[in-house]
Amino acid sequence: MAFFVGTIEPAGVLHDKLGLSAVSGWIAGLNPDNVGCIVVGLLVVVWAVAIAHWRLAKVEERRRARTADAG
The missing domain is CATH 1.20.5 (Single alpha-helices involved in coiled-coils or other helix-helix interfaces)
Structure with missing residues (x-):
């Protein structure tokens, strides 16, 4: 659980900076x-x-x- 919660913010940053796939967009969109x-x-x-x-x-x-x- 901690790993999953801890990946939300980095996934959002990587998605914004690198324009990654839809999966990272879904993760980045999580509140x-x-x-x-x-x-x-x-x-x-x-x-x-x-x-x-x-x-x-x-x-x-x-x-x-x-x-x-x-x-």
């Missing part, structure tokens, strides 16, 4: 504020999915049963 919001949104979604998996799959109970059997 860093919007990218930040998208990153935060993705992190919240991933966090929510992880919590849901933890609870619905009963990961903690399976882990406890495995360690109880081993001990």
